[in-house]
Structure formats: C-alpha cells, structure tokens
Amino acid sequence: MAVSELDYKFLRDVVLTQSANLIEPSRNALFDTKLTPIARMAGAANLEALVGMLRVDRTTQLHQAVAEAMTINETSFFRDARPFEALRTEILPRLIEQKEGERRLRIWSAASSTGQEAYSLAMLLCEHFPELGRWDVRIVGTDISRQVVDYAEAGRYRRLEVNRGLPARMLVKYFERQGDEWQISEKIRAMCEFKCVNLCAPLLKLPVFDLVLLRNVLLYFPSAGRSAVFEGVYRQMTPGGYLLLGNAEQAEDSTELFGVEFASECYFYRPVATS
The missing domain is CATH 1.10.155 (Chemotaxis Receptor Methyltransferase Cher; domain 1)
Structure with a gap:
C-alpha cells in the first residue's frame, strides 16, 4: 500500500x-x-x-x-566566495581590533553540517591572521544531526568533498592524504569543536560569540521558527558581534534585535541594544 x-x-x-x-x-x-x-x-x-x-x-x-x-546537509569548503572575502578584509580585522584587550575570539558555525564551514574559517584565520596564534580562539560548529557532527569531528573527507571549493594550495598545506581520503591537520582540528544542538531549543551549552554564521538555514523555517532562532542567536552574541546569513536570507523577522551593515558586497547583522 x-x-x-x-x-x-x-x-x-x-x-x-x-x-x-x-x-x-x-x-x-x-x-x-x-x-x-x-x-x-x-x-x-x-x-x-x-x-x-x-x-x-x-x-x-x-x-x-x-x-x-530530513535536515538539508548541503555544504562545501569556502562556500560562496564573497562572505569569506568580507570576513578577511573587513569583519575579522574589526573584531580583532575590538578584542585586542582580551585577545579572545569566539566564532559559531551554526548548522555546520559536516564541518567544512568551521574548518574553512580556521584555515582563513591561519592564512591571513597569524597574530591570532597567540590568542584564545575557538570555532564552534553545531548541527541537529549527531551523524554529521561525528563526521565533522573526524575531519576526514572524500576526494569529491575536498575538490569542492578548497584551493589546491590549502589542500596541500592543511590536509594529509590517506588513501582515497584527506585528513585535515591537527592544527586546524584543534581550533574547532562540534556539538549536537537544536537551534529551536534552549542554547544552554554554548558560550557567547563574537561572530555567528547562520547561512542557508532559515529558508527552511516558517516565520515563527525564524523568529525563535533569531532570539536564541541574539542571546548568544556579544554586543559588538556580527551575524552572517545566507545570500537569500534576511533578518526581517527580527529588526528590533539586529541592525544591518554592508561590507564588501555582503550584508552583516549586528545586535542592537534592547531595553
């Protein structure tokens, strides 16, 4: 039947x-x-x-x-070039200047799937901001699926996966070939941690973040769900932090929580003070 x-x-x-x-x-x-x-x-x-x-x-x-x-787990290394360029040229330099006093940086890759986004961020920091090697830097990747979180933690990718978006020089520099697969270096893995987190549930096990990437997730949420996610993310951000959404996503449900800012052809959102 x-x-x-x-x-x-x-x-x-x-x-x-x-x-x-x-x-x-x-x-x-x-x-x-x-x-x-x-x-x-x-x-x-x-x-x-x-x-x-x-x-x-x-x-x-x-x-x-x-x-x-049923979770959509589509991802790749350095997915969409413009956001990573904006992070390199504008957003991360601003955050580094803001955090110079405490030398502590927290980044959240929300809905991180199999970990490519979190590891891309770690490689970006190593390539362009070597001074952060003396900082306390953590990149946290979260996803609702335990299966993909375990995959991300392993940091081991098939040839097809490393061929999607990853420059050849970074593959050689930050990965070790093991048969038909590629293992990401211990240096990059040590910068990242992965947790199983439902964005619609209380985010009790997470720290406060300076930068949040919540990309290509909200398209699948109804309006009420998007509002709840924005409220949760807002509570997990520092006052001077930055939120990056996917190219087709906007924070129209939460204009009272986030203000928009333009950087290198990308829109970023910043928490606004609430009474």
Whole structure:
C-alpha cells in the first residue's frame, strides 16, 4: 500500500515539531529516499510501517531521528566566495581590533553540517591572521544531526568533498592524504569543536560569540521558527558581534534585535541594544 497524503502530512508535522524545518508538500518524495534507512533500523518493512510506529511511539528518539534525516546537509569548503572575502578584509580585522584587550575570539558555525564551514574559517584565520596564534580562539560548529557532527569531528573527507571549493594550495598545506581520503591537520582540528544542538531549543551549552554564521538555514523555517532562532542567536552574541546569513536570507523577522551593515558586497547583522 502506498503512503497516503495523511501520512506525509504527519511526517511533515513531525519534522516541523522536532526541528522547525518546514517541508513543503511538493517535496514529499524526499521522505521516501531519506527515511528508508530509518525505517530499516527501526525494524519497519517500509515507510508506511514506519509512520505507523511513529504514531504509536511518541518518544523523542525516533521522532528526532526522522527530523535529522530530513535536515538539508548541503555544504562545501569556502562556500560562496564573497562572505569569506568580507570576513578577511573587513569583519575579522574589526573584531580583532575590538578584542585586542582580551585577545579572545569566539566564532559559531551554526548548522555546520559536516564541518567544512568551521574548518574553512580556521584555515582563513591561519592564512591571513597569524597574530591570532597567540590568542584564545575557538570555532564552534553545531548541527541537529549527531551523524554529521561525528563526521565533522573526524575531519576526514572524500576526494569529491575536498575538490569542492578548497584551493589546491590549502589542500596541500592543511590536509594529509590517506588513501582515497584527506585528513585535515591537527592544527586546524584543534581550533574547532562540534556539538549536537537544536537551534529551536534552549542554547544552554554554548558560550557567547563574537561572530555567528547562520547561512542557508532559515529558508527552511516558517516565520515563527525564524523568529525563535533569531532570539536564541541574539542571546548568544556579544554586543559588538556580527551575524552572517545566507545570500537569500534576511533578518526581517527580527529588526528590533539586529541592525544591518554592508561590507564588501555582503550584508552583516549586528545586535542592537534592547531595553
């Protein structure tokens, strides 16, 4: 028996409840491909049987597994050149000047997927800001999926992954070839840590950040979910910090929290003081 529209709606509601990720009905076919491994691990014969188990089993674990499987994990090294150029030429120099007194810098790669963005930031710092080698610098990557967090922590990438966006000189400088895969250097790995975090839940285990990259995530959130994420991110930022969104994203839901600033053909957002 085929999965019914009511079953697909139930699955969309599960994902929305667990992660605030809004799956449009036009993308129902994604459930068929992405949830097959979940069904197999749960002992369900097919997707319809998995839906039946989800309706009966209201515990968080299986519902969370479905939400994680439907998370969009598209990423690459140095994804979109302009934001990284803006960070190099304007934003990071400003932050370094601001933080010179304490020599401490905290950067958050939110929804970091398999870690390429966090590691790209670490390589950018090593390449262009060697003075930070004497600072206390931490880059924290977070994602809702435990599977991709574990992948990021390993820092080991396939040939196809290192061929996407990573300059050849950086591959040679910061990676070691191991068979058909490439292991990122210990120096870069030591600058980064990865945590399993749901952006829609209280962000209790995170420090306060000077720079937050929240790119290409909010497109999948409904309006209420975006507002909740912005509020959470705002609470995790220093007053002089910077927030970077994806090219097609705006902070229109939270103009009372963030003001816009233009830098090197990119828009950045800065926390505003609230009464």
